[in-house]
Amino acid sequence: LLLTPRGVLVIEIKSHPGRVEGDLAQWTWTSPEGRRKVIDNPLPLANTKAKRLKGLLGATKALKGRRVPWVEAAVFLGNKEARSALTGPAATRVYARGGLQPELAIGTYLEQLGTDPQGDQLSASDLRALRKALEELNLRRIQREFRVGR
Numbered sequence: 001l002l003l004t005p006r007g008v009l010v011i012e013i014k015s016h017p018g019r020v021e022g023d024l025a026q027w028t029w030t031s032p033e034g035r036r037k038v039i040d041n042p043l044p045l046a047n048t049k050a051k052r053l054k055g056l057l058g059a060t061k062a063l064k065g066r067r068v069p070w071v072e073a074a075v076f077l078g079n080k081e082a083r084s085a086l087t088g089p090a091a092t093r094v095y096a097r098g099g100l101q102p103e104l105a106i107g108t109y110l111e112q113l114g115t116d117p118q119g120d121q122l123s124a125s126d127l128r129a130l131r132k133a134l135e136e137l138n139l140r141r142i143q144r145e146f147r148v149g150r
Contacts, residue, residue: 001053001139003130004110005121007070010053012046017081023090032081043093046073062132069122069130076106 018031054071095106
């Protein structure tokens with residue numbers, strides 16, 4: 001989970017190396033050694049998690065009487081050797097490391113979330129209430145740290 005100036009981003013991290021291609025239903029990963037692995041497109045499950053989280057947030061005491069913030073899902077290709085060949089709708093909200101494919105850079109996407117003049121920005125009070133709501137749901141930072149760009 002990532003708390004942004006606009007709301008909450010649910011990020012599904014896929015750490016497979018190699019090239020990914022596919023459609024809205026399935027992805028095929030081809031490893032650097034040529035092995036192929038087929039998985040379900042992870043975005044629909046991440047979207048389901050985001051919708052469920054939004055519903056849970058709306059039921060918290062901390063957000064009672066407040067608008068439930070934006071909650072969106074994204075997929076991050078975290079492996080340094082990941083290359084996306086996804087196109088069209090299959091590539092929607094799929095991001096990678098900035099050095100691999102700058103147009104898919106998750107850092108660029110996250111920066112845009114904070115500076116998008118069209119996007120609703122949460123006030124400091126809204127962000128505090130959202131943080132309390134996440135605590136109320138017993139959602140908290142995990143003990144180990146993850147870093148983008150290692």
